[in-house]
Amino acid sequence: MIFYIIAALIAAIVTAGFSWLIRRLGAKYRLYPSIRDRDVHSTPTPRLGGVAMFLGVLAAFAVASQVSWFHLVFARPGQVVAILSAALIIVLIGVADDIWDLDWLTKLAGQIIAAGLLVWQGVQLVTVPVGVNSQGSQSSLGITVVPPVLGLVLTVGAVVLVMNAVNFIDGLDGLVTGVAIIANGVFFIYSYWLARAVGETEYFNLASLITAVLIGACAGFLPFNWHPAKLFMGDAGALLVGLLMATSAISVTGQIDPGSLQSGKLLVPALIPILLPFAILLIPILDFVLAVTRRMLAGKSPFSADRKHLHHRLLDMGHSHLQAVLIFYSWTAVVAIGVLSFLFVPWVWSLAFIVVGLAITTAVTLAPLGRSLRRATATKGSPS
Numbered sequence: 001m002i003f004y005i006i007a008a009l010i011a012a013i014v015t016a017g018f019s020w021l022i023r024r025l026g027a028k029y030r031l032y033p034s035i036r037d038r039d040v041h042s043t044p045t046p047r048l049g050g051v052a053m054f055l056g057v058l059a060a061f062a063v064a065s066q067v068s069w070f071h072l073v074f075a076r077p078g079q080v081v082a083i084l085s086a087a088l089i090i091v092l093i094g095v096a097d098d099i100w101d102l103d104w105l106t107k108l109a110g111q112i113i114a115a116g117l118l119v120w121q122g123v124q125l126v127t128v129p130v131g132v133n134s135q136g137s138q139s140s141l142g143i144t145v146v147p148p149v150l151g152l153v154l155t156v157g158a159v160v161l162v163m164n165a166v167n168f169i170d171g172l173d174g175l176v177t178g179v180a181i182i183a184n185g186v187f188f189i190y191s192y193w194l195a196r197a198v199g200e201t202e203y204f205n206l207a208s209l210i211t212a213v214l215i216g217a218c219a220g221f222l223p224f225n226w227h228p229a230k231l232f233m234g235d236a237g238a239l240l241v242g243l244l245m246a247t248s249a250i251s252v253t254g255q256i257d258p259g260s261l262q263s264g265k266l267l268v269p270a271l272i273p274i275l276l277p278f279a280i281l282l283i284p285i286l287d288f289v290l291a292v293t294r295r296m297l298a299g300k301s302p303f304s305a306d307r308k309h310l311h312h313r314l315l316d317m318g319h320s321h322l323q324a325v326l327i328f329y330s331w332t333a334v335v336a337i338g339v340l341s342f343l344f345v346p347w348v349w350s351l352a353f354i355v356v357g358l359a360i361t362t363a364v365t366l367a368p369l370g371r372s373l374r375r376a377t378a379t380k381g382s383p384s
Helices: 002-028 049-064 077-100 104-120 148-168 175-197 202-225 234-253 268-280 282-297 310-317 321-341 347-381
Strands: 132-135 138-141
Touching: 002 049, 002 202, 049 077, 049 202, 049 234, 077 104, 077 202, 077 234, 104 148, 104 234, 148 234, 148 282, 175 202, 175 234, 175 268, 175 321, 202 234, 234 268, 268 282, 268 321, 282 310, 282 321, 310 321, 310 347, 321 347
Parallel strands: none
Antiparallel strands: 132 138
């Protein structure tokens, strides 16, 4: 555990240092775009924070490669090189988009190339935790081997989906950064537990290292991105976060036999490899699906920009900037922690936590509508 903490601290310190430098250079040389109609900030702000985050990630991996404790992670250096190379491609595309506003087809092509690079070096779904193992009269969940071509398509599609989903919610100060810290914190606990309960492998250790480093990079960047933000991560940062989250999830999901997690006759623990990746990415994926559906029904490109994302709707409902961000944090924490808790506590307590948590977050989310309805009713009932 201590080595993961050290890696996270290195990522945080390097990210914070370069964030400070990029903020100063951005303000001095006016390295920021004009404010767009869909933006919620009113002051021009540098958008190259993703570069600082990438440098933090790179520094942490460089130090980790010199620590013998991480020998399993770097047993196949080509895999780590592919991950960092894909991250570099994504960051360069994001920086170019933040400066020149690339068309969506160019960005998508770059994302596919980056995802393909991961697959080329073995980061892909070779199995999925779906199937049945039968031993006499006993049955448990098992795995299904994915044909190579299908595995390639599924992996590239999943990586591109997660990158864009995370990028889509990057519209409020501290939103992506905080959601990523919560989601990756939960996933780190999961991957670290797997390495202890099932056995250490290069995949579980790689996932733990990626999530720890990403938590550190986000933590180092958050002080500069908290409302009112002094620096934005831009597409470079959001796509980087999505890429690394997808990579860690694929590294684990494609390598775990759910039957090893099944507890007695309870299937829920065995379903964690399937449920948890979706749980930690619930909000980004939900926003992505709604946005793509909305735009295609309107006859627009699925990647065209608008001001109808979930965070925009929270602001329009009457929530403040900070309230909207905290609501996103709450939804992410309730679902992700609730799903993970099935591994550690009786299922009744986990289910109760999720139900009560969702009820509270729903009530808080819809509170402005209730206040507006009460005001409207009071106004209608008052004498003129």
